[in-house]
Amino acid sequence: MKGFDLADDRIDRAAVEKDTLRIFDICDGCRRCINLCPSFNTLLDRLDAVDSDVHKLTAVDTRRIVDECYYCKLCFNHCPYTPPHQFDLDFPRLMATWKRLYAEERTPPLRDRLLIRTDLIGRVGTLFAPVVNWLNRNSSIRRVMQVVLGIHLDRKLLSFQSETFARWWARSRATGAPSRSASGPKVALFPTCTVNYHCTEIGRATVQVLERNGAEVIVPEGQQCCGMPYFDTGDVPAIRRNAQANLKVLEPWVRRGYDVIAPVPSCSLMLKREYPDLLKTDIARMVSTHTFDVCEYLMNLKRQGKLDVDFERRPLKIAYQIPCHLRDQNIGFKSKELMELTGATVEVIERCAGHDGTWGVKAEFFDMSMKIARKVVSQVKEAQPDLIVSDCPLAALQIDQASQAIRPTLHPIQIVKQAYGL
Structure with missing residues (x-):
């Protein structure tokens, strides 16, 4: 510009x-x-x-x-x-x-400043998960939330997990990690706030699939939200602070030969593209070149002849919505290719789901958000799939709400985990 x-x-x-x-x-x-x-x-x-x-x-x-x-x-x-x-x-x-x-x-409204504080919301929400989840499903409470905070009463919200991914990780390591090849790949997992507080099953599946392929997986302590939500309010200083904090945590592991793997496209995009652009440091550029989306990383192993392709179960037909922030990475259709290795038939849907971070949560944009989602749902129905898949947990939530699907939309790594019979 x-x-x-x-x-x-x-x-x-x-x-x-x-x-x-x-x-x-x-x-x-x-x-x-x-x-x-x-x-x-x-x-x-x-x-x-x-x-x-x-x-x-x-x-x-x-x-x-x-x-x-x-x-x-x-x-x-x-x-x-x-x-x-x-x-x-x-x-x-x-x-x-x-x-x-x-x-x-002009200071943004309280709602806008609150919604982007994902780590704060996550810590409080998981601490009182059963109560918070009930409140988020209560129609009377949701009416109050719409009037007071401007969060649309019909917006389906991610559930909080009592056992965060970080707690699961600590517990699973305490019981003894599985054996791995000393010469196998080394992975520093960036699980993201969404996986840590809400979609822990995606984090667990990521670890299981990586370890199935002989990877040594570590989860560096001190990680924060990638900072993507702060774009919603233009809080660039906050993005830079989070970027610097995460790079401080990840840099030592990259220097020791570990690749950074993120299962959520928005977060891998931040590490790959936004951090170098906003910080313009050698450290940001170094971490960027060693950061991969999880399916991108597994397909790299496939090209090197190191991916375990001994799949025990074969998924059927999949409708796969590729998230916007994965398309922006220009890496092709790695998730599609990976799922096809399991024997699945995959139909790609290249449309935005319309949730888009905090935007689709806000009362004034909810109807517009659902209108966008209907185009995805229309293509899903035309495909008549056995399973619906998206790499983005928020896109998955949006598709579930718009389609009123009986089965929840899954992450590609969960498809691979199931195919391995894990």
């Missing part, structure tokens, strides 16, 4: 406003991203209303476009003008910059 960097200590608003008009004008002439997300629908509708004169767009128009962006980043890969093109167009980063400016000018 021209004239500013999201990682700068201070952002020149005038430079952002000037570049916004430049980018909006390019988007008006291109229009490849129409119907890709609500932001582009609003942008192009408003440009049509003012005869494509970007100077006639109002501050209210810009604010609505920014608020409707949930940083899925699909437009970045869809765009023909991203760096190193001379237009230097990065629409997601422009939206994040505006969110930062808005946050600096």
Whole structure:
């Protein structure tokens, strides 16, 4: 982008406003991203209303476009003008910059600041898991939550687990870890806050599958949320703090020859792409080059002839929704390829599920979020699968709610675990 960097200590608003008009004008002439997300629908509708004169767009128009962006980043890969093109167009980063400016000018609402505190919410929620889960399912309480906090009363929320992944890990190691080859791969697992507090079964399956393939798995202590939720409020200093804390934890293990594995695409994307962009340090770049999505890593083992392909059970037909933040990593369809190795037939659904972090939780965006999800559900129904799969736990939750599926949407690593008969 021209004239500013999201990682700068201070952002020149005038430079952002000037570049916004430049980018909006390019988007008006291109229009490849129409119907890709609500932001582009609003942008192009408003440009049509003012005869494509970007100077006639109002501050209210810009604010609505920014608020409707949930940083899925699909437009970045869809765009023909991203760096190193001379237009230097990065629409997601422009939206994040505006969110930062808005946050600096006026403190975001309590709800927005609370929802992104995933570690705090997770610690409290797991401590009182049965009570909190009951409250989250109680219709009267949810009405109060919508009025007071602006969390939509119909939004299905992730359940909290009494035994976090971290506690399971400590307990399982205390009972004795399985034997592993000294020459096997070495993995430092970045389980993420979602897996630690909510989807512990994904973390357990990841460990079991990696160890089935002879990996030495360690879970470095002191990990924090990757920081992705803070993009929702433009809190770049918080992202940088979390990034620095996580790199401090992971760097020693990478230097000792361990690869960093993350089972949630948003978190692997942060480690791979966002940390180097925001910190611009050699440590961030080093950790980035040694970070892999879990299925990406297992397919790397396959190429090296090191993946155990002795699967005992064969899944049937799978409808696989590939998450936005996995598509943004440009690594291909590794999860699909891995599941196909088990004997499954996999139909890929390349559509955003519409939950998108905290965005789909908010009362004002819930209906829009579910409208996006219906397109995924339509393709799922057409596929008539035996199982539905997504790498993103929030996308899985969204698909379950929108489809009212009897069987929960699974993570690819759970499919592989089942295929091994673990």
